[in-house]
Amino acid sequence: MPATQHPVVTLLEDLIRIDSSNPDLVPGAPGESAIADYVTSWLSERGFDCHRLEKTPGRPSIVAISRGTGGGRSIMLNGHLDTVSLGSFETDGLLPEHRDGNVYGRGAYDMKSGIAAIMVAAEAATAQPHAGDLVLALVADEEFASAGTEEVLRHYTTDCAIVVEPSGLDVVTAHRGFAWFEVTIHGRAAHGSRRDLGSDAIVKAGAFLTALGQHDVELSQRTSHPMLGTGNIHASVITGGEEQSSYPASCTIALERRTLPGENSVTVEAELRGILDMIASGDADFKYSVSAGLERNPFSVESNEPVVASLIAAATNNLGATPSVRGEPFWTDCALLSDAGIPTVLFGVDGGGAHAAEEWVTVRSLVALTNTLEEVIMNVTDGPGSGR
Template sequence: MDPAELLKDLVRIDSVNPGLVAGSAGETGIADYTSAWLECHGFEVTRLEAEPGRPSVVGVAAGSGGGNSLMFNGHLDTVTLAGYDGDPLDPRVEDGKMFGRGTFDMKAGIAAIMVAAATAAAQPHRGDIIVALVSDEEYASAGTEEVLRHFTADAAIISEPTHEDVVIAHRGFAWFDVTIHGVAAHGSRPDLGIDAIAKAGRFLTGMDQLTRKLAEGTQHPTLKAGNIHASLIRGGEEISSYPAECTISLERRTIPGETADTVEAELRAILDDIAATDAEFQYTITRGLERQPFEVSPEEPIVQALLTAAKNSTGQDLALRGEPFWTDAALMLDSGIPGLLFGVDGGGAHAATEWIELASLRRVTSVLTQTTLNYCQ
């Protein structure tokens, strides 16, 4: 089984996430293809589709019993085809690279785990080998959440592109709306109005000071410090009136040990300090989405199994590191499944040109195959 040929087939299938681009194809076509492929290679396939038109596929190669179960995870959806340089659905091969939308993020990872799982499943194995190909990772991770309501495993590998490093930690995030309240009035009546936008400026200054404090504070060994930024600001009705409200939507990227609770405490400390010196300063805080940071020990059995497989397969000692962005690995860990990220080398995620190194795809597939055989024996 050649993962490069499988990758070509996957790239040709439009699977743009409709949560990102309204009316896009979604995952139905690629779910149909991968379901048929897994069934052809002996997997028992379950199709999960809590939201019509947004399927995830789970293939299970049951073991003989008594071994560790391993769940592979990869997302079927891609970002938009618009703005791509050339035909995004034409898997062009040139100079040892394959180009096309989704090659790097992350259809190469899907091809690698499908071939690795099928190769390992064809040999004796005691533990279950599970391939979870999920919808919606690029938007809300609904696919992985649905899979985890039905399936579990002793460990997981998510084959997001990692340039052949082993990622064992990444940041989380928490979203908040902070609304500063003023009093609406005609622009000619400062005696009646309170300018919510001007008051919000003091909070923005406090956020800037928090940014510097975080950078100078506790550092995670691989993730460094968390960070905060103001993403959106909304306020006012018309130019001739004092604004009654100003809402700042912000994102706080978190490291292990930080949660929405600790972030809210940081924000309230800034806001209460302002209110203590300004009797007109009033605010409310509304929590939005929170995603937890992810971290596993380098001594976790699945980490050691992959490092050993890589050494035996390629002769290389792989680097262990963290990523600044969030992935579905955190959802899996929250469900009691420790894991890691390991995937191909390449570039251009979400960009006008996207590619992977074909030699890297074959190395990753080999390492994943050997890891599966060792872990599920």
């Protein structure tokens, strides 16, 4: 069968035609309801027990389960149903196109290809009895706040998991996290003519910004993580002042710190306060406050975890070569699964154009991903020992 006629390609085309743009990114966008209906119908017809989780109306995640006969390990395959804006796509993002061995369309790469591979692989793998449960978590909202995976994890757990984000058919066993903070430098408001009464919060913030830049350099010189390099920090947004004729009473710097395993919001805040206290020690009029925001933990999984070994073996079998094992600089839902105590690994298609004007997946990698996932499912769920 030509690769372009593989059932996973046909399914991907159907999924691309469904607008599942995330409404938290695109006001008025439809969200995941229509695509959730589609995957539920498709999987129910193939014997999966489907559950709809929809704490936020209109933002459903689908959990589809194929129960095992007992005695085997369970596995969760996780992928997200939402996409970013169609407006940024240079042609019709809902019209799948084939060119040069690739499929083009919004979500073709990130990540309706992964959803299609999960579904087709799961159908094939469960055509025969299996000991462990297979759980498909097809989730909402990964592109914004990962509310879908968080909701799934409040209700379901498994012995291991694979997140099928695009990875170029590399095996990803680590990625960085992040912590957001706001640092406010406090001054004193006064008329612009009254230096004796005013204290310029924006000017005083300059000392902190300079020190923040020096801190980023120091981070780059720390011992490098073998897969993730070093952490980094940057100022993202600065706000302060009311009008040109007044001394500003405050200046707030929103910043982001990208973190490595072993780092978290607590360690980052301690670093920030150390910097700020050092400035204050030389300036009695330097006042500040620190507010922690969103935090997402780094992710890592040990190479000797059975799901990692099984994935590498299956990928080697289907690719004809051992896949690269590496880390990613950005954050994924792998961290949420890992935080829930589920050994997790990331593996997905090759292609490009995530969030861009043109997005594509290579058909070769889509078929290879599907075949690899099928083999992993069979090996993991067959029993407590080694694979089939």
